[in-house]
Each structure stands twice: as structure tokens, then as C-alpha cells.
Amino acid sequence: MTDVIVVEGLTKSYGHVSVLRGVHLRVAAGEVYGLLGPNGAGKSTLIHLLLGFLYPDSGRIRVLGSADLEAQRRQIGYIPERQRYHNYYTPREYLTFLGRFDGMPETILRKRIDELLELTGLTAVANRYLRTLSKGMIQRLGIAQALLTDPDLLLIDEPTSGLDLDGQQELLVLLNDVRQRGHTVLLCTHRLAEVEYLCDRVGILTNGKVALEVNVADVRHMTGSMVVQTGPLDLPLRQRLEMIGREIRCDEQAVVISPHSPELQAKVLQVLIEANVTIRALEPQLSRLAQIYMRTVRGEPVDNLLVTDQAPLRAVLNEAINPAPTDDIDPLLKRLLQRREGDSRQKDGHQ
Ligand SMILES: Nc1ncnc2c1ncn2[C@@H]1O[C@H](COP(=O)(O)OP(=O)(O)OP(=O)(O)O)[C@@H](O)[C@H]1O
Numbered sequence: 500m501t502d503v504i505v506v507e508g509l510t511k512s513y514g515h516v517s518v519l520r521g522v523h524l525r526v527a528a529g530e531v532y533g534l535l536g537p538n539g540a541g542k543s544t545l546i547h548l549l550l551g552f553l554y555p556d557s558g559r560i561r562v563l564g565s566a567d568l569e570a571q572r573r574q575i576g577y578i579p580e581r582q583r584y585h586n587y588y589t590p591r592e593y594l595t596f597l598g599r600f601d602g603m604p605e606t607i608l609r610k611r612i613d614e615l616l617e618l619t620g621l622t623a624v625a626n627r628y629l630r631t632l633s634k635g636m637i638q639r640l641g642i643a644q645a646l647l648t649d650p651d652l653l654l655i656d657e658p659t660s661g662l663d664l665d666g667q668q669e670l671l672v673l674l675n676d677v678r679q680r681g682h683t684v685l686l687c688t689h690r691l692a693e694v695e696y697l698c699d700r701v702g703i704l705t706n707g708k709v710a711l712e713v714n715v716a717d718v719r720h721m722t723g724s725m726v727v728q729t730g731p732l733d734l735p736l737r738q739r740l741e742m743i744g745r746e747i748r749c750d751e752q753a754v755v756i757s758p759h760s761p762e763l764q765a766k767v768l769q770v771l772i773e774a775n776v777t778i779r780a781l782e783p784q785l786s787r788l789a790q791i792y793m794r795t796v797r798g799e800p801v802d803n804l805l806v807t808d809q810a811p812l813r814a815v816l817n818e819a820i821n822p823a824p825t826d827d828i829d830p831l832l833k834r835l836l837q838r839r840e841g842d843s844r845q846k847d848g849h850q
Pocket of ligand 1: 513516518536537538541542545
């Protein structure tokens with residue numbers, strides 16, 4: 500498969516502030532790649548470089564097979580973090596203006612606008628002034644404008660910035676519909692829920708470099724640490740539990756497994772059950788991706804968080820006390836996953 504984005508040894512400074520210090524990145528055709536990084540890591544700078552709005556100090560960029568980034572812009576849909584529009588346009592007028600500016604034939608343009616207004620849920624407000632629309636609607640208009648020319652590549656910068664929980668959910672569900680259409684996507688964000696929900700692969704941008712890349716499927720739904728709330732644990736039992744591995748710490752009525760692995764959890768539970776200790780609750784803490792992200796940003800090793808083979812423990816696990824996989828701390832991700840489960844149940848029902 501060809502790479503739609505190829506970035507090699509990219510550096511960029513603003514005056515004395517060095518932001519990108521040798522970024523390497525490849526995004527394959529059809530892939531949805533999430534670039535995670537803290538505020539100020541240089542995510543927007545990278546997008547502006549890909550669009551040819553900025554020039555790098557050194558390094559190489561190829562987008563859709565070409566280094567002529569200005570020429571490629573028509574093939575790229577860009578959804579900026581902050582969108583500003585002329586208040587006295589309506590969504591339909593604004594999209595029409597853009598399409599004409601781009602030289603789209605009128606009949607094709609009209610059809611395309613109807614389709615995009617429908618996709619983004621803006622048909623009912625197509626003829627209302629933009630100043631009367633909610634922030635969520637404006638973000639969705641941003642998606643419609645980015646899709647107008649049916650681009651091969653979408654660059655999306657912090658799509659849910661400034662939206663409330665409902666707005667975030669609506670937008671991510673829409674972006675998930677968009678991803679099903681097969682566009683290659685680079686999504687820059689610091690929100691882990693967006694990456695877990697939408698992306699195939701994630702790169703963590705920190706200290707001017709992509710420090711780590713992870714396949715999202717390997718870490719999706721996995722918790723980073725687990726607290727097992729128990730009845731009283733006497734000292735010998737606590738020592739026995741801590742002998743299982745250095746990931747295990749006990750206090751008088753709880754066992755913490757960090758980083759969590761289902762295998763360790765099974766061993767802990769087995770010891771607790773054999774010792775007749777009451778297990779009050781299993782409380783998953785940070786998601787696995789959150790732990791990987793935080794450690795990478797702090798420059799700490801993550802090797803033991805990347806182990807994905809869970810096969811050995813399935814046999815030992817007591818299903819009754821196995822936590823549900825959606826027990827993630829992020830309420831948005833939880834809502835999205837519940838919605839997805841509901842959708843597939845509905846689909847199954849129709850078949
Ligand atoms: N035009 C500019 N002139 C000087 N410094 C800039 C300029 N644009 C960005 N910066 C600085 O470069 C750094 C990276 O900014 P950038 O906006 O690319 O980061 P980001 O990862 O997108 O951040 P955020 O998540 O906050 O949007 C920041 O320290 C920012 O202040």
C-alpha cells in the first residue's frame with residue numbers, strides 16, 4: 500500500500516523556539532492516524548507544514564506522492580481547530596461560494612452540497628445565517644467544507660475543541676461515518692477518547708519527535724491499572740500477593756495492579772479466592788493508552804504496557820468477577836462505545 504503522507508527528519512523552529520526536531524511519520528492510504536501530543540507539542544505546526552502554509556527548516560515532506568504541497572492542496576480536506584466564517588453566509592451559500600471558487604460545475608456542486616448537508620446533519624439549517632448556528636453545527640460545517648471536493652486526504656486539527664459532551668459525541672460519530680468512506684486521515688488531538696474511537700494507529704508527538712507509535716487495536720479497551728477492593732488482608736497474605744510480581748502493591752483492604760494485565764489479575768484473584776477474602780470491587784483506573792501516553796511524554800519506558808498477548812489467562816479468569824471492557828474512565832469514550840454496541844445490536848436484529 501502506498502504512503503499518502505511521508506515525513507522524514509522534519510525540523511521547524513519559530514525564532515529560537517525549536518518545535519519540531521526531526522519528525523518521521525508515514526501514513527498509509529486509507530489509514531486513520533492519530534497524532535497525540537500535549538498542548539504546544541507542534542501538532543498544528545505539522546499540519547501547516549503538510550499543507551504548505553509553512554516551510555520546514557530541514558527535512559522532507561511528500562503528500563499524495565508529491566513534494567509540491569501547494570499543488571496537492573486541492574486533494575486535501577482541512578478541518579482547522581478554530582473555524583471562522585462570515586456571519587451573514589448561510590451554510591448553503593458558504594459551500595456554494597467555496598465550490599464555485601474551486602471551479603466545480605453547478606449541477607455537480609448543488610448535488611454535492613445537498614449530500615454533504617445531509618451527511619453533516621445541517622439540512623434543516625441550510626438557509627440560516629451562520630451567526631445563529633451552535634458551535635457544534637459550525638464544526639460540522641467545517642467537515643462539510645473539507646469534504647466538498649471529495650479529497651483523498653483529510654487533515655483534522657482538534658475537532659472537538661470547545662464542544663460540550665453531546666457536541667463531542669455527535670462530532671465523533673460523524674467523523675466515524677466519514678472514516679467509513681475510505682479517506683486517509685491525519686487527526687491531531689490531545690484527547691485519547693478520539694484516538695481510541697477513530698484511529699487505526701497513533702503516534703505520540705513529544706519533545707519535537709514522534710516518540711512512539713502504537714496500533715490502537717492492541718490497546719483499545721485495555722485498562723492501565725486495576726484496583727481490587729477487598730476485605731481485610733493480613734500481612735502474610737499481602738506479602739504473598741506482592742511476591743506475584745513487582746506490578747502488585749497491597750494495602751490493608753486493596754490490591755493495586757499497575758500496569759494491569761489480565762494474567763496478573765487472574766493470579767491475584769486466585770490467591771484471594773483461595774484465602775477466602777471477600778472481593779468487593781474491581782476498579783479499572785487509567786486506560787492503557789492513557790498510561791502509554793503519559794509515560795511517553797514523561798520520557799519513561801513503556802515496554803511492559805505494550806504486551807498484548809492475553810491468551811494464557813483466559814482459562815483462569817473467573818468470568819463473574821472479570822470487569823466489563825467498557826469500564827474506561829473517559830465518559831465520552833464510554834458513551835461512544837455503548838452507542839456502537841447499540842448500533843451493531845440493531846443491525847444484527849435487522850439481519
Ligand atoms: N507563528 C508562531 N510564532 C511563534 N511561535 C509559534 C507560532 N505558532 C506556534 N508557535 C509555538 O510553537 C509551539 C507549537 O505550537 P502548535 O500550535 O503547533 O502546537 P499544538 O501541538 O498544535 O498545540 P495545541 O494543542 O495547544 O493546539 C507552541 O509553543 C506555540 O506557542
